[in-house]
Amino acid sequence: MDPRYVQLLDDLKDASQGLPEDRLPLLSDIDVSQVALLADAWKLIPAKRRQALIERLGKLADENFELTFERVNRFALNDIDEQVRRTAIRNLWECEDPSLAQPLLAALHDDPAASVRAAAATALGQFVYLGEVDELDSLLLAKIENALLQSVTRDPDEGVRLRSLESLGYSSRGEVPDLIEEAFASSDGPRVHSALKAMGRSANSVWQEQVISQLHNAAPNLRAESARAAGELELQDAAKDLIDLTEDGDREVRRAAIWSLAQLGGTRAGEALARLLEAAEDPDDAALLEDAIDYQAFVDGTRDIALIDFDADEDSSA
Numbered sequence: 001m002d003p004r005y006v007q008l009l010d011d012l013k014d015a016s017q018g019l020p021e022d023r024l025p026l027l028s029d030i031d032v033s034q035v036a037l038l039a040d041a042w043k044l045i046p047a048k049r050r051q052a053l054i055e056r057l058g059k060l061a062d063e064n065f066e067l068t069f070e071r072v073n074r075f076a077l078n079d080i081d082e083q084v085r086r087t088a089i090r091n092l093w094e095c096e097d098p099s100l101a102q103p104l105l106a107a108l109h110d111d112p113a114a115s116v117r118a119a120a121a122t123a124l125g126q127f128v129y130l131g132e133v134d135e136l137d138s139l140l141l142a143k144i145e146n147a148l149l150q151s152v153t154r155d156p157d158e159g160v161r162l163r164s165l166e167s168l169g170y171s172s173r174g175e176v177p178d179l180i181e182e183a184f185a186s187s188d189g190p191r192v193h194s195a196l197k198a199m200g201r202s203a204n205s206v207w208q209e210q211v212i213s214q215l216h217n218a219a220p221n222l223r224a225e226s227a228r229a230a231g232e233l234e235l236q237d238a239a240k241d242l243i244d245l246t247e248d249g250d251r252e253v254r255r256a257a258i259w260s261l262a263q264l265g266g267t268r269a270g271e272a273l274a275r276l277l278e279a280a281e282d283p284d285d286a287a288l289l290e291d292a293i294d295y296q297a298f299v300d301g302t303r304d305i306a307l308i309d310f311d312a313d314e315d316s317s318a
Contacts, residue, residue: 002026005034009041015049019056027057028067035071047081054084058091070095077103082113089119093126101127101140105147108164114157121151121160125167125201132170145171152179162194169198177206184210193225200229208235215241220250227253231260239264243272255288262292265299 008023030038042050054076057069069091076088089107092100104127107120124144131141145168152164165183168176180202184195196214199207207229214226215238227245230238242264245257258276261269273293280286 013044015046025067027069027072030071051083054087085116086119089123108147114160117160118163121163121167128167128170145173165194166197169201196225196229200232205233212238220253224253224256227256227260231263239268258292262296265296270296
């Protein structure tokens with residue numbers, strides 16, 4: 001056993017000192033024996049310190065793709081502290097291992113904290129998506145969808161119900177469109193927001209009218225979410241509205257509109273993004289626009305390739 005790892009665990013127990021930032025990468029990709037040592041030390045680490053540790057590990061993983069704290073986060077799923085469990089789930093957002101679905105389902109069904117159940121509902125959305133693209137066992141997909149369908153109608157917490165609806169947006173189950181429509185028709189801000197998010201995830205342009213109708217809603221969060229949905233659904237009829245929204249008074253709305261124009265592609269969107277980049281004064285805005293223009297070039301290039309009639313080419317060469 002690496003003595004530096006053993007020392008790290010000892011130092012983590014000592015709440016009188018700050019987190020040993022420079023040695024936290026030692027928790028990356030730990031093996032089974034190291035997890036066992038962590039389990040022994042974990043119960044001696046104060047709750048506030050465990051919270052800070054899990055938060056910091058999440059940020060480290062975001063900042064450095066070579067670091068993976070999956071085993072630590074999986075271990076923390078069973079922590080007695082609500083915040084630790086919730087953060088551990090959020091830290092696992094990139095994990096596509098089907099074995100993670102079961103603890104997430106258990107959290108969705110059994111966790112006493114609504115915030116943890118909501119985090120689990122959100123995390124399960126990725127597995128619904130994987131099932132829809134045939135990268136997840138169909139029986140497991142059905143189990144996840146059934147659990148989310150139960151939560152969206154029966155969980156006592158509104159936040160859990162809405163996160164479940166958003167994750168079901170990826171699903172092609174027949175029950176889902178009615179649930180989305182019901183939430184959208186409620187005129188309740190949070191429910192409409194979740195309905196728009198689910199619409200964007202549906203890959204179904206049947207929601208075009210509803211999405212476009214919210215692009216100029218008085219609420220900035222609804223304008224932003226409808227702008228995102230318009231891009232995800234590639235609603236060309238929304239292009240003019242999205243161009244207008246690039247001058248919105250709300251930064252999040254502007255950023256959502258910019259990225260959605262990139263997803264739409266085409267000459268009009270490209271010209272709008274180029275004009276915005278030329279006028280951009282904020283470095284962050286300029287960086288976003290450059291990324292958007294690069295992505296639009298990729299989108300347009302992909303569509304150009306899709307237009308090539310490969311069968312015709314093969315016939316002509318025969």
